[in-house]
Structure formats: C-alpha cells, structure tokens
Amino acid sequence: MSTLEKPRSEEGRVIRRPGPRETRPESAHRRRRTLEVSLAVAVPVVLVLLWQLAATQQWIDDRVYPAPSSIASDGWQRALDGELWPDVWATLKRVLAGYVIGTVAGYLLGLLMGALPLVRAALEPMMDALYVVPKLALLPIFLNMFGLGEGPQIALVAATVFFFVWISTMAAVLAVPEGHRDAGQVFGASHRQMFRHVLLPASLPAVLVGARIAAGVAVLVIVASESIAASDGLGHLIFDSRALFQNDVMFVGIVCVAILGVVFSELVRIAGRFLTPWAPRDRGRGQS
Numbered sequence: 001m002s003t004l005e006k007p008r009s010e011e012g013r014v015i016r017r018p019g020p021r022e023t024r025p026e027s028a029h030r031r032r033r034t035l036e037v038s039l040a041v042a043v044p045v046v047l048v049l050l051w052q053l054a055a056t057q058q059w060i061d062d063r064v065y066p067a068p069s070s071i072a073s074d075g076w077q078r079a080l081d082g083e084l085w086p087d088v089w090a091t092l093k094r095v096l097a098g099y100v101i102g103t104v105a106g107y108l109l110g111l112l113m114g115a116l117p118l119v120r121a122a123l124e125p126m127m128d129a130l131y132v133v134p135k136l137a138l139l140p141i142f143l144n145m146f147g148l149g150e151g152p153q154i155a156l157v158a159a160t161v162f163f164f165v166w167i168s169t170m171a172a173v174l175a176v177p178e179g180h181r182d183a184g185q186v187f188g189a190s191h192r193q194m195f196r197h198v199l200l201p202a203s204l205p206a207v208l209v210g211a212r213i214a215a216g217v218a219v220l221v222i223v224a225s226e227s228i229a230a231s232d233g234l235g236h237l238i239f240d241s242r243a244l245f246q247n248d249v250m251f252v253g254i255v256c257v258a259i260l261g262v263v264f265s266e267l268v269r270i271a272g273r274f275l276t277p278w279a280p281r282d283r284g285r286g287q288s
Contacts, residue, residue: 048068051065051067051068052067052068052069055067055068055070063247064247065247066247066248066251070248071248071251071252071255074248074249074252075252075255075256078249078252084252084256086232087232087233087234087236087237087253087256088234088256088260090226090230090232090233090234091219091222091223091226091233091234091235091257091260092260093150094150094153094154094157094222094226094233095157095218095219095222095260095264097150097154097157097158098153098154098155098156098157098158098160098161098218098222099157099158099161099214099215099218101154101158101161101162102157102158102159102160102161102162102164102165102214102218103161103162103165103211103214105158105162105165105166106161106162106163106164106165106166106169107165107166107169107207109123109127109162109166109169109170110165110166110167110168110169110170110172110173110207111169111170111173111195111199113127113166113170114169114170114171114172114173114174114199114203115173115195115199120170127163127166130163131163131167135156135159135160135163135221136156136221136224136225136228138155138156138159139152139156139225139228139229142155142156142159143229148229152225152229153222153225153226153229153230153233156221156222156225157218157221157222157225160214160217160218160221161214161215161217161218164210164211164213164214164217165207165210165211165214167210168206168207168209168210168211168213169203169207169210171206172202172203172204172205172206172207172210173199173203175203175206176198176199176202176203177202181194181198183198184197184198201276204275204276205272205276208268208271208272208275208276209272211268211272212265212268212269212272215261215264215265215267215268216261216264216265218264219257219260219261219264220261222235223235223238223257227239234253234256234257234260235253235257237249237250237252237253238250238253238254238257241253
C-alpha cells in the first residue's frame with residue numbers, strides 16, 4: 001500500500017511514495033495469499049478444538065454432541081469395515097446423474113430463451129411460477145411418476161439443478177453487450193457463427209458460476225430426499241442414525257456430505273477455469 005507524507009513545503013504538496021504492493025507485487029501477493037490460507041485453515045481448526053475441549057470437559061453432553069475425535073474414530077472404522085462406502089456411492093451416483101441431466105436441459109432452454117425473444121415470452125411466466133415451488137415438494141410427484149427406487153431421487157436433483165442453470169444461462173445470454181452482437185453483425189456472422197463466437201464465449205463464465213452453485217445445492221437436495229424416500233445414501237444414514245440415537249454415525253454422515261459438496265463444487269470450478277481461460281478468476285491474484 002502506498003503512503004502519504006505530510007507537506008514539506010509552503011505549497012502544501014503531498015508526496016505519494018509507492019508501498020510494498022507497488023514495489024514488490026509478487027512478494028505482496030504471496031504474503032496476502034498466505035494470510036488468506038492461514039485464516040481459512042485456522043478458523044475451522046480452532047472451532048473443532050473448542051468443540052473437542054467442550055466435550056472432554058463435559059461442558060456439553062457428549063452423548064448428543066460427540067467429541068470430534070470420537071466422530072473421526074468412528075468414521076475411520078466404518079470406512080475400514082466397508083460400511084460407509086455403499087452410502088457414499090449411492091448418494092454420489094444420484095447427484096452425478098441428476099446433475100448432468102439438469103445441467104444439459106437447463107443450459108439448452110436457457111440458450112433458447114436468452115437468444116429468442118418469442119420463446120422467452122412464451123415460457124418465462126410458466127418457468128418463473130415453477131421456479132418458486134420448493135423442489136422437495138415435487139418429490140411426491142416424482143414418486144408417482146417413477147415409483148420407488150433411483151428415479152425419484154435423480155429427478156429431484158435434475159429439477160433443482162435445471163432451474164439454477166436455466167436462470168444463469170438465460171441471464172448471461174441477455175447480458176451479452178450489444179456492442180458484441182453489433183460487431184458480429186458488422187462482420188457478417190451467421191446465426192451459428194454469432195452463437196459460437198459471440199454469445200457462447202461471452203456468456204459461458206456466468207453460466208459456469210450458476211453450474212457451480214447448482215453443484216452444492218444438488219448435494220443438499222439429495223440428502224433431504226434420501227431422508228424421506230430412500231433406503232440407502234448419506235441422507236438416509238444421517239436421519240436413520242439420529243432416530244436410533246447413534247449420534248457418532250450421524251455426524252460421520254454430515255462430515256461426508258460436507259466433503260462431497262466441497263469436492264464436487266471445486267471440480268466444477270476447476271472445469272470452468274479450464275473451459276473459460278479468458279474469464280477472470282474467482283480466486284487468486286485478481287482478488288487479492
């Protein structure tokens with residue numbers, strides 16, 4: 001950061017001298033990044049240590065809130081015994097299948113509605129009405145349509161992801177500056193070329209942000225759905241363990257859901273950076 005010195009003459013001039021960020025930007029960036037990473041690690045570690053201390057000192061009832069060490073021990077043992085992986089895989093395959101279906105459908109419809117005003121005028125009121133319906137309320141309809149099994153779970157995730165991707169895609173296409181479109185028309189771009197060289201690269205970064213948000217929401221929705229209409233999966237594990245007062249197992253399931261959500265969202269973010277190298281990064285030097 002630059003510094004300001006007090007006036008040294010009668011004219012009242014202020015001398016601005018460059019600070020470390022200007023004279024040594026690489027070093028300043030490294031220090032800033034180190035501070036950010038340290039804070040990101042330190043805050044959860046301190047909270048976990050406080051939780052551990054509260055449980056061991058009996059400040060809280062460890063039967064209801066087991067110590068993190070007990071949760072880690074139980075989770076590790078269940079993983080070694082192979083009891084945890086079937087539930088993790090059941091949740092993961094539902095999320096992946098629903099996410100792919102919802103993303104493709106939402107992206108295609110968002111492109112159509114963003115690029116074609118008549119399609120947008122015809123469908124937007126109905127889509128807005130469906131969007132505000134809580135997606136979990138659609139589960140009974142999907143149960144009637146697909147019966148018990150994987151179908152309702154996948155359909156619920158797909159419906160949730162669909163609306164996030166549809167909205168972000170349509171908004172991104174509509175937000176493409178008119179100057180970009182005018183430039184394409186001046187150069188005689190066809191509809192296909194306009195889409196490929198103007199609308200797609202200009203809107204894709206915002207679309208991928210919506211897809212990343214949808215990835216996290218998809219995990220939340222499947223956990224709620226599995227707690228209602230599934231015989232396996234992490235959602236079923238969490239709520240079934242709570243009913244049996246196995247709180248260690250319940251927290252193991254919650255930790256697995258958190259890890260799954262973070263990993264899935266980060267994979268989508270990395271894929272987005274790979275697909276849109278021209279877009280500003282949402283982390284890193286540009287944000288420090």
